[in-house]
Amino acid sequence: MGEFVRVEVEDGIGTIRLDRPKMNALNASMQRELVEAAREVTQDETVAAVILYGGERVFAAGADIKEMAPLSFAQMSGAPSRLLQDFTKALAAIPKPVIAAITGYALGGGLEVALAADFRVAGEGAKVGQPEIQLGIIPGAGGTQRLARLVGPAKAKDLIFSGRHVAAPEALAMGLVDRVVPDGEVYTAAREWAATFVGGPALALRAAKQVIDAGLEVDLETGLEMERTQFAALFATEDQATGMRSFMEQGPGKATFTGR
Numbered sequence: 001m002g003e004f005v006r007v008e009v010e011d012g013i014g015t016i017r018l019d020r021p022k023m024n025a026l027n028a029s030m031q032r033e034l035v036e037a038a039r040e041v042t043q044d045e046t047v048a049a050v051i052l053y054g055g056e057r058v059f060a061a062g063a064d065i066k067e068m069a070p071l072s073f074a075q076m077s078g079a080p081s082r083l084l085q086d087f088t089k090a091l092a093a094i095p096k097p098v099i100a101a102i103t104g105y106a107l108g109g110g111l112e113v114a115l116a117a118d119f120r121v122a123g124e125g126a127k128v129g130q131p132e133i134q135l136g137i138i139p140g141a142g143g144t145q146r147l148a149r150l151v152g153p154a155k156a157k158d159l160i161f162s163g164r165h166v167a168a169p170e171a172l173a174m175g176l177v178d179r180v181v182p183d184g185e186v187y188t189a190a191r192e193w194a195a196t197f198v199g200g201p202a203l204a205l206r207a208a209k210q211v212i213d214a215g216l217e218v219d220l221e222t223g224l225e226m227e228r229t230q231f232a233a234l235f236a237t238e239d240q241a242t243g244m245r246s247f248m249e250q251g252p253g254k255a256t257f258t259g260r
Contacts, residue, residue: 002033007040012198013191014040014047016091018054018113023061026109028080030064031087034113038090045259048202049194052091052100052117053187059102059126060110065135084109084141091116092142092213095206097197101190102126103183107165112141115150118209120176121190122168123183128176131163149216151175201239202259207231 001007004020004027016037018024026034041047054060063084071080091098091113100106100114102122111128114120122128130143138144139160148156151174159166171177181189197205207230215223234240238260246255 004030005033012048013194015051025064027064034087035090049097049197058104059106062108088116088142115146121179122177123186126168127165129165133163201257
């Protein structure tokens with residue numbers, strides 16, 4: 001457990017909780033702790049799915065501007081900018097389903113944390129955005145890349161060029177979030193979604209996530225070959241034998257998987 005980030009595991013679900021009052025501003029210490037939290041849930045075999053959560057009031061209002069403002073180009077071009085990339089890369093690389101539970105604001109670096117998840121559940125009153133342009137900079141923790149891949153370049157440019165805050169209904173319509181629920185139900189909804197992966201075929205889920213994410217970066221033929229290789233590899237797992245035997249004997253959806 002870090003000073004600003006903690007991991008809580010219950011019923012096969014790992015929650016990475018951001019806890020730096022009042023607005024969960026992502027300072028360098030918090031970024032390093034998120035790298036460690038990502039490593040922890042990755043290595044914990046009891047964790048089947050992960051939730052990123054900032055609490056009932058706010059997800060994360062962005063990077064710590066007071067910490068960044070005094071830095072020169074020479075300073076920022078070194079470790080600080082690399083850390084901004086490293087902590088979101090670590091979250092995106094968790095080989096398990098990851099759901100961001102967004103309450104209040106998810107702005108700048110906060111939205112970039114949510115973009116590193118596989119799915120996003122937002123409260124009705126949530127606001128998301130990439131307002132870095134208003135500071136004379138651009139997103140630096142993956143926003144220009146992950147946002148464009150998620151909603152398309154035109155919508156990403158709209159949000160990044162304007163820096164505007166997007167309310168939950170518009171975010172849902174553009175595909176920036178996947179579900180909108182009442183504000184008080186955000187974490188519960190994320191847990192209910194995460195619970196659907198508990199007891200699932202962990203190796204197949206990991207393979208699916210890896211191939212989908214990596215396939216976005218390559219041409220179709222290369223992606224298809226990656227899919228073929230991973231598909232065949234799963235025939236070396238106990239879960240494949242269990243799943244197919246269960247299907248033939250009991251019908252679909254009744255297999256009990258072990259993650260091996």
